[in-house]
Structure formats: C-alpha cells, structure tokens
Amino acid sequence: MTTPDLPRTVVVHHRSGIGDLIWHIPYLRAIAAVSEGGKVSVIARPSCRAAEVLAAESCIAEVIEFDRKPRKSERRVGRHDGLGAQLAFVAELRARHFGRIFIFSGRARYAALALLAGIPRRAGFGFTAAERLLLNQPPYIRPYRGPGNWVYPEATDFCVAHGLVSGPVVPRMAVAMAALTSAERDLAPLPEPRYAFSIGTSEARKNWGAERFGALAVALAGRGGSVVLLGGPAEQGAAESILAAVPAALRSRMMVSAQASVQRSAALLRHCQYCVGNDTGVLNMAVANGVPALGLFGATPPLAHDPLLQALAGQGMDAITVDAVVARLAQLGAP
Structure with a gap:
C-alpha cells in the first residue's frame, strides 16, 4: 500500500500582531510536517511582519501578504481593501495550485477566497453557519470563552481537533x-x-x-x-x-x-x-x-x-x- 502524496498547503494567519504570529509557530511546523516538501505557505497581514518573524523557519515556503483593513493607527488604505484587489488576490492563489488550506480564523471571508481560488480542501474554525458552508474539512471548534487572551487557545484547539498536535505546544522561535x-x-x-x-x-x-x-x-x-x-x-x-x-x-x-x-x-x-x-x-x-x-x-x-x-x-x-x-x-x- 502506497502513501498518498502530501498536499501543497497554505495557512491563513488572520491576526495583526507579531506576538500573535509567534504563538502560531509550533502549529505552522505541525501543519508543514504533513504537507508537501515539509513546508507551508503563509498568508498574513503586513503588520505581523511574517516574512521576518519566520525568516529562519525551514518549514516556510513563502509568505503571501494579504493587506486588507490595516490597523487604524497605520492611517492608510490596504492594498486588498477593494473587491477588484481581492479578486486579483484570488487569482494569485489559484495560480499556486494549493491542495489544502488551514484557516486560523472564524471569518467566512477567507473560506470564500479559498473556494474561489479553487483550493479543494478547506479547514477553518467554523464559528458560523456561513463559514461552514464554504469549508469542507471538519471538525470545527467553538470560540474560546475562558480567561485571558483567546488567540493562542483557539489556535491550539483547532490543531488538536485536526490531530496535528496532542495539546498546547509552547511557542519557540528560530533565529538566523x-x-x-x-x-x-x-x-x-x-x-x-x-x-x-x-x-x-x-x-x-x-x-x-x-x-x-x-x-x-x-x-x-x-x-x-x-x-x-x-x-x-x-x-x-x-x-x-x-x-x-x-x-x-x-x-x-x-x-x-x-x-x-x-x-x-x-x-x-x-x-x-x-x-x-x-x-x-x-x-x-x-x-x-x-x-x-x-x-x-x-x-x-x-x-x-x-x-x-x-x-x-x-x-x-x-x-x-x-x-x-x-x-x-x-x-x-x-x-
């Protein structure tokens, strides 16, 4: 019995801060381990500085910036704020022929972009019925309701649900x-x-x-x-x-x-x-x-x-x- 080829994978990191991205590093590594070539591509906002944060990570194939709705403090318009720019972004994703996407977010927009880009396997948090209509790779998770910040617990729950890790993994960063x-x-x-x-x-x-x-x-x-x-x-x-x-x-x-x-x-x-x-x-x-x-x-x-x-x-x-x-x-x- 042969092992099926691992899919070419892209990951969506929705949050805008550097710290938020650092919390996801162990989970990017876990996804890369079951992806084509042991690597993943990452879609991220410019403000989280993903290309630099992940520069020494051997599991990162590329960083793709999605510049929509920058922080108010940046006082600028995002490159992908308009519908036309988002459709062009979809075309860029389609050209890369990804086989799977993991969306670290409960936003239906990312699932819609993935569907339009022709990515056949789409996994996300699935917080809403609208998002689940566009996703096709359960299981889904529930929003975090405990004390403190929700970003790391939700990322952990998502990866546990998909069998990528057995529990929380403390983030560690590679440096050049x-x-x-x-x-x-x-x-x-x-x-x-x-x-x-x-x-x-x-x-x-x-x-x-x-x-x-x-x-x-x-x-x-x-x-x-x-x-x-x-x-x-x-x-x-x-x-x-x-x-x-x-x-x-x-x-x-x-x-x-x-x-x-x-x-x-x-x-x-x-x-x-x-x-x-x-x-x-x-x-x-x-x-x-x-x-x-x-x-x-x-x-x-x-x-x-x-x-x-x-x-x-x-x-x-x-x-x-x-x-x-x-x-x-x-x-x-x-x-």
Whole structure:
C-alpha cells in the first residue's frame, strides 16, 4: 500500500500582531510536517511582519501578504481593501495550485477566497453557519470563552481537533545564525545580567511610560546590570526619553535598538538574561527565545501560554510601580 502524496498547503494567519504570529509557530511546523516538501505557505497581514518573524523557519515556503483593513493607527488604505484587489488576490492563489488550506480564523471571508481560488480542501474554525458552508474539512471548534487572551487557545484547539498536535505546544522561535553572531558581538561590552525592555506598544493604554522605564533602568544599572531598550523605529523617541532619565555615569550600561528588523531584536533577546515591559511583540519574542520575561499588564489580561512569561498586573499601567517591578524581578531570580 502506497502513501498518498502530501498536499501543497497554505495557512491563513488572520491576526495583526507579531506576538500573535509567534504563538502560531509550533502549529505552522505541525501543519508543514504533513504537507508537501515539509513546508507551508503563509498568508498574513503586513503588520505581523511574517516574512521576518519566520525568516529562519525551514518549514516556510513563502509568505503571501494579504493587506486588507490595516490597523487604524497605520492611517492608510490596504492594498486588498477593494473587491477588484481581492479578486486579483484570488487569482494569485489559484495560480499556486494549493491542495489544502488551514484557516486560523472564524471569518467566512477567507473560506470564500479559498473556494474561489479553487483550493479543494478547506479547514477553518467554523464559528458560523456561513463559514461552514464554504469549508469542507471538519471538525470545527467553538470560540474560546475562558480567561485571558483567546488567540493562542483557539489556535491550539483547532490543531488538536485536526490531530496535528496532542495539546498546547509552547511557542519557540528560530533565529538566523548571522543575526545571533552580530548580536553577541554588539552586546559583549554590556555586563550581565542584561535586561531587555519591551518599550513599544500598539496602544497607548498599554504603555508603562518613559519616566518609569527610566527609573527602572537606573535601579537595574545601579545594581551592576545593563539595559537594552528594544522597539521599532517608532520607539526611537521613547528610547531617547528613557536615556535622558539615566545619569551619564550609567549610560555606558545602556543600549538602544529601535530598528525595523525582527530577527535583530530576537537575536539581541537571546543574549539577554531577562525581559520586562509592555504587552507587545518583544515580550512574546523574548519567551519564544527562552528568555524569562515579566509582562506589565495594567490594561490587558495577563498572558499565560508560556511558563517563562510572568505577569505583574494592576488597575491601569499607572498602578504598577517601579519598586514592585524590581521586587518581582528579584523573585524571578534577578540580582
């Protein structure tokens, strides 16, 4: 008896954040393991930076951007917002001759695009009757109703239902060797323990603020450690404000990395001993690279998908004090 050929597979990742995509990495690997060539293609929004997040993943064949309805903060029109652009996107998918699609979403739109693209096997969450009419590969799952964020639990339930995994898989991220080597060299002058600060945020309400980050940097550097301020180009101003709050004598223990490369940020994290900061992509990237992290959750429910990620919660970010952060870091083993 011969084993049938494995299908050429594409996966839809609907969520818009880097952290959301990182949570899906183990499940992309699981799908790739039962797909043609041990690889999958991934459809993702530009904001989750999939091409960079997944750059070192050997199981990724390609990333296909679907740019519909960008975040309001981006203040732009998506390339695929119009009907004509979406039909052109369908034509691109049809030309790739995918045999199967896994849709990590309960949106009927993706199932409709897959049907129009001629993808014969279509699996998705199946939250609605409309979506199930367009899908043909049950089983389906129910929306997550438990505490905290729903994205990782729903992704897990979907993969368990389809026999891809037996239970939750803690996300871990691959990083390019060149990026790791460069980060090790650049961080060599900074003494250990090195604390990475997650200073970026997609929403102002989740931001602990430059003043408190500055005070925390002073406290940790004053104890002999060093601090790496991590974020994207949008965080350059915040990083400068944090540096301004640090006495000149301690600034040699500080490093700013406010740049666009996800692989660079992940590599820097690999050479830090702790991460602390806002609920954003860097925090999730830290634990996905094996770095213990303390997330400050004053505006969102604490995350609980990884034992390396601990939470310090408050009724608003202003309620989380610098002393409380220092004390909690000590409980995690920080000097």
